[in-house]
Amino acid sequence: MNTKPQVLLVSAGEETGLKDILQRRASVTEAGIIPEMVRELGKREFDVILCEPEFSEGTWREALRELQARRVAAPAIVVSQTSGVDEGIEEWADVLAAGAFDLLLAPSREYSVLAMLEHAVASGQARALRAAV
Helix, strand or coil: CCCCCEEEEECCCCCCHHHHHHHHHCEEEEECEHHHHHHHHHHCCCCEEEECCEECEEEHHHHHHHHHHCCCCCCEEEECCCCCHHHHHHHHHHHHHCCCCEEECCCCCHHHHHHHHHHHHHHHHHHHHHHHC
16 A cells, blocks of 8 residues: 555444554544444545444444445445454344444454454455456
């Protein structure tokens, strides 16, 4: 990536390890409620949207419904509430069924976050290229 990816982080606004990792490698904009997320989406395009499980007012499910209703092209990643792989499999299936790009298991490790971010950005770029043909 030549430029930092533009990431919209929908979160409770608390200082987290995920936020720290993202800020080192991406340009991060935060939204704490769905109307704020919508306002930010109206200002510019984002490469990736990350949704924490719950934020100031709303949940990842509500955020995904809003993104789908607005036909936002950026891949959405949901941050997991669970840290175990076994519990995460069911949650992962729910997240994918709801239309998210992927599920990021907690606790966030830098290599996991960066690998998923890179994959999501590349996927978004590939979709844009296919749509232009």
